[in-house]
Amino acid sequence: MAKKSKTSGRGGSFRQRRTSACRPKAGNAPAPSGWQGYLHETCGLPLSLLFIAPMLIGYEAGLMLISPDRQSWAGGVVRETLFNLLGSDGMVVLNVVVLGGVLAGFWWLKRRRSMHIRYYPVLLVESAVYAFFFGWMVLAVIDIAQLPVAMGRLENAIGKTADNVVLSIGAGVYEEIVFRVLLMTGICMLVRKGWDTRPAVAAGLAVVISSLIFAACHHIGSAGDPFRWHAFSFRFVSGSLFGVIYLCRGLAVAAYTHAFYDIIVTLGRT
DSSP: OOOOOSOTGGGOOTTTTSOGGGSOSSTTSOOOOHHHHHHHHHHSHHHHHHHHHHHHHHHHHHHHHHOOSSOOHHHHHHHHHHHHHHGGGHHHHHHHHHHHHHHHHHHHHHHHTOOOTTHHHHHHHHHHHHHHHHHHHHHHHHHHHTOOOOSSSGGGOTTOHHHHHHHHHHIIIIIIIIIIIIIIHHHHHHHHHHHOOOHHHHHHHHHHHHHHHHHHHTTSSTTSOOOOHHHHHHHHHHHHHHHHHHHHHOHHHHHHHHHHHHHHHHHHTO
């Protein structure tokens, strides 16, 4: 019997066509193996949630152990919002939600027999390669153009290596969840529903709009930096890069690339 689909026109849904490497070509076909299997499985949200669990644990542990004088922008906003809504129980709720998401991903993978833990070190290497080339390219541009550093208040954190590492981890995981998973996906869905655009157009608009918001948010509030065009443009370009990585490679690769990139750039300027 032919399978009915409401998304056959205009190229299918955004989730179905986010990237050809992330989905099998036939609905009942087995998941690919080898390198294609790695690309397919690591794009999925359940495995991504499992793989970013060490980042979440490391960030929370780092905040408790070293008590940095500031937090990652998105992590701080999430905490402040929960505290304003729920008081001192906000962090408990946050940790329960995070743990619930990780356990849900674990259960889903266990049910599908897709617990590919062996992919984790490969994913770390892949993310580090992206971060290395982009990070050192950015450092070279900063040196050539003699631009002030646009990665937070680095001048107040010189020598605080542990602080920078913890904040980079927090930025990687929380900012990718907020700006890519939630904001970018939401924008894409709104564009698809409201304007009936093709998936590629909706994805492109989602990357651009979410990256503009990503850049602007780093200049808002007491934790934000003073607005400078070079800093705003710098973050817009980096946000666009992370958005493309999220579209093509999923949450875990985007989060680890973001964290490694922040570590390279901040420590490279100390």
